Amino acid sequence: MGEEAETENSTTSVVAEHYNAIPEKGITERTQSRIFYLRNFNNWMKSMLIGEFLGRLKDEGCPRATVLDLCCGKGGDLLKWRIGNVAHLVATDIASVSMEQCESRYKEMKSRSDRRPIFTAEFIIADATKDRLLDSYSKKDIEFDLCSCQFSFHYSFESEGQARSMIRNAVERIRPGGYFIGTLPDAERIMYCIRNGKAGIYLNDVVRLEYGAIDALNDPEHKPPIFGAKFHFSLDTQVNCPEYLVHFPVLEKLLKECGMELVYKKRFADAISYYLEKQDGRALMGRMQALEPFPPTSDVSLMGKEEEYKDAEAEREQILAERADGRHLTVVSLERYFAVHQICGQGTLSKSEWEVTAMYLVFAFRRKRSKK
Template identity: 30%
Template sequence: MISAIPVPKPTESTHHRLFEFAKTALIKIFVSPYATVCDLYCGGVPDEDKWDEAQIGHYIAIDVAQSGISQVQEAWESQRKAYTSEFFELDPCIEDMESRLQDKGNMADIVCCMQHLQLCFETEEKARRLLHNVSLLLKPGCYFFGICPDSSTIWAKYQKNVEAYHNKSSSMKPNLVPNCIRSESYMITFEVEEEKFPFFGKKYQLKFASDISAETHCLVHFPSLIRLAREAGLEYVEIQNLTEFYDDNRAQFAGMLLDAGPSLVDPRGRLLPRSYDVLGLYTTFVFQKPDPDIAPPLMTPLLQDGSHNHDEREWQGSVWRDDEKNGQTEPPSLALSKITEQKGILGPGPADLRFSEAL
């Protein structure tokens, strides 16, 4: 029987409740009892209630020192958990875990990153280091999963703004590009006004209506994420917008959102418009470290030498092609063709997530 998310406090925002739901659902799907879990960027308040309910066997928390992880460790250990735990102060997208964790390599059944993956896309080297460390930690056959902003959806909304602006303001300065996306729930502002999507370092601020200040993120270029993961020995399994993730698992998890508070879903468990808008800003990601003794089917398309550069440039163009906007892509002749056919990777996300006009 699926247990409900704890009843939210009146001050908890729609965004917070939906995000907590997504984390709970992923943990229920992937984490088995007695598993060894490594939680990257666990934050100032690790999801202790979720790990308690999952009945894990061992917990490894990793975060940067600024998060106050030593205080978190003291509070965590004072609760006398049923499982053992370890805490490490380091930045997994900068430091080499092999020297810091010594005998911890290849011991985790699960590595998760529920926040901050997008910050590792500030540079290619940071993203590469993170994925190398994940591969080091994981046992063969086990999974790396988490949640990050859906850059396909965010960029599609931005492109929609750009197109509408140019259509309505042809007499204005041609080099002026609008850099802000607004809805009733959030505002997204790009630091640099441009129409290109660089693979790394494309920063923006995301501010929800209930938050005092905005958070800085980087767009995650999904083809580069898949390519770097493969270089690190991790095979792509799925990247899925959270609205699609919810629809696929609605029969199992709708009750959790019904119990999480009003204004999230209707009585039949379908997402209400505001919930759909907020949840659609995020995506799941799932990778697996292959077990050479089992030889699972190959999930990630083989990349021909140098081919990824061509296909990533196809996505970097200033405006989406009409067939891409409609979710109908003709597979390119080179290597990443199978990736373009998957949901939530190269396409601009579900059509319902796009604004009907610039806001």
């Protein structure tokens, strides 16, 4: 893996400008978004991932974790850390406005925590793809039980140097037995969609994917570079900044060099089934409104076009027919799983939203314990 030269105008500065410019939206505006349920679904996925590994830590003798929230944004996971009863949080992000909002949310949460003391926290504005976070920690000897990086790690794969810097910051202070968890785009699925789109562009009702080197796709043997494989991802009406493919075997190799071993990697489709096996998974999915009610009540319109729900409706009708005939309901696919639970009022997502969820994966690594 050769080191590439990094340009002065790297994507990280664009990322900071992009997220600093996004206005804070009110509840009403968020609920009216075309991707309201998709965002809730992604948030549910994060909740299940974070909850699982905080639970593992408790089972392993760590009742109150010290956590690094890498690329924390506006603090969307603060409540998860509170529910998980963590002891201390280090929250860091490159976007200064986002960090101000994150710290403000924390202070508001702390002011309302009369009955139970909330975790202590520190907030660091830094570019984790270039700056060494250790230099900014209040305690240089801090050890993290958990590092979480949600939907952001892939920005670091602009170059090998940036990726290695991000990895060092993520795991450098993780104690033996501690975990590094996160979510990121599935490079294989992203390239599959792009190759099956038109002229290097994949479109559906909520997403637009465009490969950064469209002309290269004319070569059927073209393979994206290990680092700097740029793509543009626009969700709903929001145009995002350039992003980069993360080849998971490369990530695994780099983390192995840092003493981290893979616990699991699951595509969202597989992670859904895995998390729903847990006792609280389905109940939390309902509370977080992670699925759109389907079929809708008479006075409510579906978020997407009617044809976006044809497959869900067809499965639902088939299942109702099987139930009426007294036949056993078999679950042979993820789509059928949700169709079965639609009968029980669980809900669904539109076809385009399901396609977006298929573009992501969850991962977890663990710091190896020293052999005695």
